[in-house]
Amino acid sequence: MTELNRQQDVQEAVRDAVDSGSDIYLRVKDITLKALTERRLDMENISNVADAVSKGIGEGMGSQGEYSKEAFTQAVSALDDALATAAEASKLAIQEAASKVSDYSQHDFNKAADDIQQLEELFLGTVKKIAKDSNQIIADIVNDFTTHARQSGTAVGQQASIAMDALKGLPRISKDTLISSTVAATSALAEIGSGILSGIAESLRSSQAKK
Structure with missing residues (x-):
């Protein structure tokens, strides 16, 4: 399956979840985490998934009428939390790799x-795009959300901050350390x-299933 087809599948699944009006948060978060785990956890793939999810949210919003704000909030909160989980996973990956300093610089x-630090801006920028192809009511909902989020913070922003604090404790690596190519290391x-x-995603699914 090509990346374009994968993105379209994610977009359609999110659209259907939002359009249904039922369990929007849980369904969108599950779709997002599943899509992220099917790819390498790098910025290009994270950006592609986030973009597909946001497009699906925008497409699904049209049928929500007076419930548009609630549906939107649930959907973007799911994306926010999924990206926060990705930030946590990235932090843990760096910490694990730090124990093998001979392979990295x-x-x-x-x-x-x-x-990791860029994930919050990626999230807000992606959400902001929903307003461009929407009617004025939805555009206002999107703009109000992003304005509030920039002021009060986001889940992914908070997790990124936690990650950066944790990574400050990593030992600095000598410039003389022999390493493989940066592309391979990344x-x-x-x-x-x-x-x-x-x-992490499997653990979340298991705990949710027990509720």
Whole structure:
């Protein structure tokens, strides 16, 4: 399956979840986490998933009428929390990789940490796009949400902050450390993060099923 087809599948699944008006938060979060775990946990793939989810939200909003604000809030909160989980997984991946410093450089870790810091802006920027192709009512809902989120913070922003504090304790790596190519190292970190995220997602599903 091509990446475009994967994105379309995610978009359609989210649209149907929002359109149904039932269990929107849980369904959108599950769809998002599933999509993230099917790819490497790097910024390109995270961005693709977030974009597909936001498009699905926008398409599903049209049928909600007076419940549009509630449906939107549930859906974007699900995306926010899923990205926060991805930030946590990325942090754990860096910490795990730090125990194998011979395979990575300080640059690799700095790049991975920078990506975590960018996740909140990625989230808000992606959500903001929903307003562009929507009617005025939905555009106002989107704009109110993003304005409030920038002022009060987001789940992914909070998790990114926690991650950065935790990563400050990592030992600095000598510039003389022999490493593989940055591309290979970045790919390896993304693979570790994907595996960790899969474990977290499965744990969340299990705990939800017990409720």
